[in-house]
Amino acid sequence: MKGSVLDFDEGNRSGIISGEDGNRYTLDISEWKGNQLPKAGAKVDFAVTGDKAEGVYPDSAASNTSTSSKKIAAAVLAFFLGAFGAHKFYLGYTKEGVIMLLVFLFGFILLGIPSFIIGIIAFIEFIIYIVKPDDEFEETYVQGHRPWF
Incomplete structure (x- = not known):
């Protein structure tokens, strides 16, 4: 699923992703597959299990x-x-x-x-x-x- 990072707290190393389906999913740093920490507004591609985002990759197609x-x-x-x-x-x-x-x-x-x-x-x-x-x-x-x- 595609979405964007709404918020990421470097202290807690967790955040929230808004999916294209309109739902929000929790992001744990252990699921982040990018080279740099996620930032608010970053476009991502991820899988969903319940209310958690898994295998979260920065969306390379959205990179400018x-x-x-x-x-x-x-x-x-x-x-x-x-x-x-x-x-x-x-x-x-x-x-x-x-x-x-x-x-x-x-x-x-x-x-x-x-x-x-x-x-x-x-x-x-x-x-x-x-x-x-x-x-x-x-x-x-x-x-x-x-x-x-």
Whole structure:
């Protein structure tokens, strides 16, 4: 059966799954077959015995591969064209992209110091994008609205 994790308590190492049939099932960590601990909202595939979920696997068909590619593309843009705000435009933060672009371009009037600072900001964002896990990147920069580091 397919469903999604409603809640998972790492302390008790148990949680609740909502099945596609509308019922709720208890999840024990001993039945979890994924590499990482389950998180609320994760899509799963599982078998049912009474009110317990057994053999619970993360639903690979529901995994979002575009998130990873969006993360990688944003990181590459931040590294190579970050001073121009290209990664901001790519992630949909137009206002912030324009700010970075204008500060970089007009920064040369002030001996290049603002341009250098914008370059450092872009490099810091590149590092943050690379280090951040895919699901956290998705929540923070794609679904959420956090334009700056």
